[in-house]
Amino acid sequence: MSAMRYERPGTLEAAVALLSGATGAARVLAGGTDLLVQMRTGRIEPQLLVDCKDIPEMTAIVADDGGFRFGAATPCMALVEHEAFTKACPGVIDGVKLIGSIQVKGRASVGGNVCNASPAADSVPALIAAGAVATIIGPGGRRETRVENIATGPGKTSLARDEILVSLLVPRKPPHSADAYLRFTPRTEMDIAVVSAGVNLTLDRDGVCRKARVSLGAVAERALLVSEAGAALIGTTVDEAALEKLAAAAAAACKPIDDKRGTKAYRIKVAGVLARRAAQIALDRARKVN
């Protein structure tokens, strides 16, 4: 193995320049909980690691116009321990809390979870449901995109090789809004989602649903935004009939694989059940806020 270079730039521009100038494989290092394991197993052999944790913007959590912006390299535990963030983004925190052990969350970042592009990534459906916007920097400057546009398939993203995911913005929620994320695993902890669902909804003063975003994980090559499932709730009081329609739309959107964690038929069935349960939690939460 050739000598691997390790750099810890203090600015985004320097980090992008390092990636642009790399002749061999280069990787951005945040928490390393996926990257170091992939290096150890020989799946990847980068010649350059760009540790981005000395770049202040990449680990900051800041209130932003009623929502929250957090650096893509922020460790999950920093989000979990941030009271105002957990209050404002309960669904995102539902997902973040499920990413591995306390030790893993002490290092793992949501940006890494997004860019590792596992279809079963726990933070991703919650972010998609929440309408989270990613800021990405490259040689040409900054651009923004919704989280659902980042993963393109297992382990693959739409980011160019010299682009870096800088931060994620969870936008401000209107009054009577809340989100929730649920996953199904055979064990209660330390497991990978067989199916997961994130739901974010907004009620009006009469309790009628005005906005809803539903996202499913682990049922396709990447997390899905299922607009038909969200549409099933809009204009309803999220009653039994609406939840039935939501579950059916969620199940219909699934394109899962058979693997050791679940069969296709099982995943499709469970996706509907989980989407419905997550919607119920989001509904209960939305009724309690403002």
Add this chain to the structure above:
Amino acid sequence: MAKHHVTATLNGSPVEFLCETQQTLLEVLRDELNLTGTKEGCATGDCGACSVTVGGRLVCSCLVLGAEVEGKRIETIEGMASGTELHPLQQKFLEHAALQCGICTPGMLIAARSLLERKPDPTEEEVRYWLAGNLCRCTGYNKIVDAVLAAAGEMRRA
């Protein structure tokens, strides 16, 4: 390529070492600094045997590069007792027979201390969730959980 020259604080004292990029903090602790209290179990972040804190945060040292800890504060099992006086967690692990083979014990102790720093009065459920990333194949966990709860009680009374 030249090795990285890293200076950090280890168990309250300054430390410096040389390491290759791919060397993990676990390898640095054990092979360069001869601190073999921290154990290697899986080397993929699943078992928690290599738990240490870096900058006050509980992490698996097998998933941290040595080069990353420049300027950081690291705490390992070697810094837990004060001289010959055991930490209350260590004492309670002995009293409750919370270990058999001992491989998971340093990680369990470091993880439990990290919990009690944040939550001096945890419930049994909170202890179990916090320690979910620390695998033990001997005890069945009950004695470990009992020991942590007993130590928490003693530390609150102290």
